[in-house]
Amino acid sequence: QVQLQESGPGLVKPSQTLSLTCTVSGNSITTSYYHWNWIRQLPGKGLEWRGAIAHDGSTYYRPSLEKHTSISRDTSKNQFSLQLSSVTPVDTAVYYCARRGSYYHGGGKYYYGMDYWGKGTLVTVSS
Secondary structure (H helix, E strand, C coil), rough: CCEEEEECEEEECCCCCCEEEEECCCCCCCCCCEEEEEEEEEEEEEEEEEEEEECCCCHHHHHHHHEEEEEECCCHHHHCEEEECCCHHHHCCCEEEEEEEEECCEEEEEEEEEEEEECEEEEECCC
């Protein structure tokens, strides 16, 4: 059974860096061809994909937000992390980590849906 668990501070001050970690069990984050994702849900809004780190360490970010976002991993702990710099109250959200598979066909790369999710963690940006 694959399990993901988010951890990090529940309260961050404006202009600081928000750091979250996702601990994965039941599946190595280096297993081909999975991508490990960060998604958030703003209050009253839908889900917003922020970025991902692939099995080979490649990173992918939501366009226009790349300067604000960094995703890294610690393979020895089977964890991957999200850092959002210079946060504002607009970054208040429930943050989720999730797994998604990918495959190659006909020279192209395709993605499955997110199949395993963490329970989510609420992060509030406030002074």
